[in-house]
Amino acid sequence: MDLTARQRRMLEFIQRHVRETGYPPTIREIGQEVGISSTSVVNYNLNVLQEKGYIQRTRETSRGLRVVAPRAGAAWHPENEEYLVPIAGVIAAGEPLRLPETDFSITDYETIALTRDILAPEPDLFALKVKGESMIDALVNDGDIVILRRQSNAENGDMVAAWLIDEGETTLKRFYWERETNRVRLQPANPTMQPIFVHPANIEIKGKVVAVIRQVQ
Template sequence: MLTRKQIELLKLIHTRMEKDGVAPSFDEMKDALDLRSKSGIHRLITALEERGFIRRLPHRARAIEVLKLPDALGKTGFEAQVIDGGGSSKPAQPVQAMPVEAASLTLPVMGRIAAGTPIEAISEPMRDIAVPGAMLSGRGEHYALEVQGDSMIDLGINDGDIVVIREQTTADNGDIVVALVDDLEATLKRFRKQEGMIALEAANPAYETRLLPASRVKVQGRLVGLIRSY
């Protein structure tokens, strides 16, 4: 099953190929899908290629061949029903794991995120995972991460769980975010901003709050869902 963004990109490529005989540029894809960077387009292209929907032709610029379309889309029209994600309130209570339902979408698991000692920043997808469509909060790109560590256990986020993240660069006080520190290490913590400083709060008394200058912290996304591993 394809994600909403994968379907949108496949539709864009197919329509442009039918009209002009050439695929759109990565910049055009980025703008059309309202993504912040071309790295997101690269992930979508790779996912479509791995699933056999497109093929990139070597040594040729913008050379992409559409091999097939999802059955639900047919060859024209692109009228498939894709589940919309409802709005999500900020987690004031422990995060509740959500069962994976039949009506699900796939997201890339982009590596492990530290709920403890920060680990190296997220890089390449590890695998895909099915998540309930209702977990996807609002517009924007989503991805998943595997939790490593126990610093967020008091909010019900355990070692080995999968967290669903919506990509965004801002956060409100109290949000649980993926924070990139010094462009080197990534961690999952509660976010608070105070007088030019960022507090990254654990939800485990065994871990101290990290207080860092705002210039050293970049928000990479906000937690919108959790899948429990048993």
């Protein structure tokens, strides 16, 4: 499912052209940029890009192109600065955090649009809606939306969404591995609250929190 160098250049040029002019390039413009003299070759490669899911085409329509989600996670709207993050589900203290095994694409989920001012776009972003008031110690309340980067490990100080296996609990805390005692300290964001300590084998990290959005009332 990989792209050839040519196809990658074509894809990047299409995105750049849309960003700079406001409309997609023609077959001939793409050919000129990438160094293809034949329109049929460009057309052929555009069809390949479409089959691989990178673009959508509209038949017999000039500039009938659009770049769609190139891969799972965050996806750009080429025409503007904002981008989409899939809302993968709900996070609640008592429930396991069930995420799709494979990469999930924005086409399968509700999404929330973010801007670069809020968070730099990157692959593997997803969002969760908070249910219940159990995350208040992380300064996160019912209804808040947390944006996470999918990863299964963490560095000290990261705010992570983790599943505590023995307790059967999902939690949002700052992660600190204490080497000397080989235990993990999970520190609430609220400095007035006490940390909890768990064994490294008892924790399953689901992702790193990179932003929180609260819509008041």
